[in-house]
Amino acid sequence: MLLKLNISNFAVFEKESIDFENGFNVFTGETGSGKSILIEALSLILGERASKDFIRKGKKSSLLEAIFDISQNKNLENFLDLINIEIDDNDFLIISREIMDNGKSINKINGRTVPLNTIKEIGSYLIDIYGQFDNESLFKKENHIKMLDSLIDRDLSPLNDKYKYLYKSYNKKCEEIKYIQEKLINKDIKIEQLQYELNEIDDANIQQFEEEKLLNEIKKLSNVQEIKTSLYEVYNILSSDSNSSVNSLNKVYSILNKVKNFDDGLHDLFPRLELLIEELQSLIYDIRNYSEGLDVDDERLLTIENRISLINRLKRKYGFNLEKILEYRNSVEKELNIIKDAEKNLNELNIEKEQLFKSIKTCADKISNKRKDAAIILEKNLLKELHDLNMKNIKFKVNIIKKPDFSPDGIDSVEFLISTNIGSDLNSVQKVVSGGEASRIMLAFKKISCETDNSQTMVFDEIDAGISGKTAQMAGIKMNYISKNHQVICVTHSPQIASIAKKHFLIEKGISENNTFSTVKRIYNKDKIYEIARLLSGMKVTEKSLSNAKELIEISDNM
Template structure:
C-alpha cells in the first residue's frame, strides 16, 4: 500500500507531501490544477522515463519519493530477495527518483542506488496505473490476448516462460536449417569451387611482407642505369676534390702555430676515409648489372598476387582471411548432410514440445475466457450496460508466435438482435471505459497488486452509470488501495478519503497544493463538481444528499 508521496520541484508542485490511506482515495480539482502531474509523478516512481522539462522552472533538480507498506506482499518479498535488496519486516519500502537538468536521473530503493529497470520491475508489484486513455487499449486487437492473460498471470507465466525459451530455440534452429539447405543446393559444385580456391591460395605460398619486398626489387631493377650513371658522376666529383690543396696550405703554415698540426692530422684521416669510400662506391657500381629475366619473374609474381587480390581481397591479409573462411565453409559442406539430419531431428523434438505447451497454454486461456465471459456480463449489467453479449474468440494461428498459437479477439453485441462484432468496431469511448473498469474489477479479485490507480475512469459516463462505477471501485477498495483522479461528483461522493488539488499564484509564483478534505469541505467540493463555480445552498444540499445516498448504497 502507498503510504506517502513526497514531491519537490516537480512541474506545478514546489514541495508537497501527500499522506494516503487504505481504501478508496479520490483526487479532484479544476482542469490544469495538477491532477495529471500527480499521475506522472507516480509513473516516474514506477520506473517510467523522465523528462528534464518536468523540473520546476528555476530549479536544478526534482525529487520524487514514495513510501510503501509491503508487509504481506509475498511475491514482492521474493523479488527483493532475488535482487539482493534487504528490508526488515518492520520497515517500510522507500523508492525515490531524482531528476537532473542534464536529463539523467538517480533511482534508489531504501537508499540504495539501483538501475531503472529494477525500479520498473518493482513498480509492477506495487501499483497498477490505469491511465486517462487506458480504455483505448481495448480498441487494439493485439491487446486482447494481453488482457486475457492478465487474468491467469500467475498460473500462465511459468508455462509461457518455458514455451518462449523453446520458441526462441525453435526459431534459431529453423534459420540454421534453412541456411544449411541453401548451402546444400549445388553442394558438389560449391565444394569443387572452394577446394580449387583453397588450393590456389595455398600453392601461391604468400607471406605477409612479400609484396613490399617485390616492389623494392622492381624499383631497383627498373632503375639500374640511372643508379650506375649517378654513381659514376659521384665518383668523378670525389676524384676532383680540392682537399689536397687544403692539405698543402695547412702544411705550409703549421710551423707558425702548433694547433694547426692537429687540424692537419684530422684532414689526413678524412682524405684516407674519402679514398676508401670512393673505392667502395666504384666496386658497388661495377657489380651492378641489369637482370631482365629476374625483373620479368618478379613482375609476373606481382601480377599473380594482384590477380589473387582482385579475386579474394585487396591485400594479402584479406586473401588469407578469405582462405580461412573458405576452409570453414568447406568443412560445413562436407559435414552438412549429417548435421542437417541432426538439426531436423532436433526441430521435430522442439516442435513436439512446443505443440504440447501451446495446447496447455490454449486450454488455460479458454478456461479463462469462459470465466471472463460470465463475470464481465454481470459487471457490465451493474454499470448500466444491459442486454450485452460478450465472447472471447480464440482461433489457432498457422504458425508459432512468441506467446503461443492463440489468436484472441473480444467480440461484443451492445443491442438485442445485433450480431457479435469486434469490440473496436462497436463500442464507444464511454462503453470502453466501463468495460475496462469491469475488467479491472474482475482482475482485482485475482491480482496481488496492492494499489490500483484510475486516472479519469469516468471518461464518457455520468449520472447513475458514474455512481455504479464508483461503487465498483469502492468494492475493489475492500482488498486493494484505490487512488482515483476524477471529475465525477458521483464517483467522488463514494470515496473514503477525498483530496483536493488547487493551483495558486503567490508573488508571481504558480504552484499547486493537495489537501485532504474534511466532511464540510468535501460537501463543498462535491457541490462545485455538480454545479460549477457558483455554489448555492441548493447545490450544497444536493451534494450532501449525493454523499448520503452513495454511502447508503455501498454499506
C-alpha cells in the same frame, strides 16, 4: 504502496507534498486545477519520458520524488536484489527524477543514479495507471490475449517462459534448415567454383608480409647501378691515398703518441682512437665487398614482377590486401565444408526440428487449454460485474481461434466479442462499444484481475467518463472493493465515486503575485461535504446540494 509524493516546480505545482494511505484515495478539483498534471507526475516516476516543458516558468529544474513501502512486494524485492539495489531497513523505496532545462533528467533510486529503463522496469511492479484514454487498449484486438493472460499470470508464467525458449529454439532451427537448403541449390556448381578459388589461393602460397618484402627487393634490383655508383664514390672518399680517413686518424694517433707521456689523462683517448681506426677500416672493407656483390639480376627481377602481378590479381579478386585474401580463403574453405556436409547436416537438423515441434506444440496446447478455462471464468464474471454497472442486456464471449502456425504468444488468436442489445449478434468490441461502455468494461476487468495484478497501487484517471448516477456509484463500489487488497488512487469528477473514498484530496488553483499555482490538501467533514455538493450542482452550491452531498456520503459510509 505509495506513501508520499513530493513535487517541486512542476507545471502548476510549486512545492507540494502529498501523503497517501492504504485503501481508496480520491482527487477532485475544478477543470484545469492540475489533476491531469498529478497523473503525469506519477507517470514520470514510473519511467515515462520527461519534457522540459513541465518545468515551472522561471525555474531551472523540476523535482519529483515518490516514497514507496515495498515490504509486501516480494516480486519487486527479488528484482531489486537481482540488479543490486539495496533497500533501507524500513523497506522504503525512493524514486526521484530531476528534470533539467536542457531536456535531460537525473534519475535515482534510493540515492543511486540509474538509467531510465531501470526505473521503468521497477515501475511496473509498483503502480498500474489506467487513464481515460486507455480504453483504446480494449479496442485493439492484439491486446485481448494480453488481457486474458493477465488473469492467469501466476499459473501461466512458467509455461510462457518455457514456450518462449522453445519458440526461439524452434525458429532458430528453422533458420538453420533454410540456410542449409539454400546452400544445396546448385550444389555441384558451387563446389566447383569454391574449389577453384581455394586451389588458386593455395597454389599461390602467399606468405605473411611477402608483398612488402618483394616491393623492397624490386626497388633494390631496379636501382642496382645507382647503388653501386654511390658506394664506389663513398669508398673512394674514405680510402683515397691523398685524403684517406684512415691515414688522417693514423696521423692523429702519431701526434698524440708523442705527448702522451707528458699527460696521463691522454692515455684514455688511445683505446677509443684505436677502435675508430679499426671500425673505419672494417666499414671501408664492407662497402667494397657489398658493392662488388651487387649485380643486375634481370631474371630475378622478372620473377619478382611476375609474383607481384599474381598477388595484385588475387587482391582484385579476393581482397585489397594479403590479409583479406587469406581471410577470404578461410571463408571459402568453411563454405565448401558446409556444402559438402549439407545433406548430412540437413537430415540431423530436420530430426531436431521435429523434436522441437513436438515439445513446442505440447507447451502451446497447455497454454491454450489454460486460456480456454480462463475465458469461461472471464465471460461469467465480467457479465456479473457489468450487470452491477448497469449493462444488463449484454452478451460477452472470448473467441479463441487456433492460428495456422506458432507465434510469439502461442497458437491462439484471442478476440473479445460483445452484444450490448437484446437480439444483436456478437461482434468485435471496437465495432459495438461506446466510450462510456468501454470505461465500465475496463473497470469490471480491473475488478476481476485485481486478485492477480502484481502492482500494489492502482490509479484510475477519470474512469467515470461517460457514466453518472447509479452507474457511477457502482463504479465507486468496484474501486472500493479493489482497495481492500490494493491501494487505489482515483481522479474523478463523479460525486458518487468521491463520496465512497475514505481519503479525499482537493486540488485547487490559486494566483499569487501574478503567478498561477495549484495546491493539494486532504479534506474532511464539512469540506468534503461542500466539495461533493460542488460536484453535484456545479459552481453554485445550494443548501439542497449540501443536503444531497451529506446524504450521499452517509449512504457510502454504510455500504
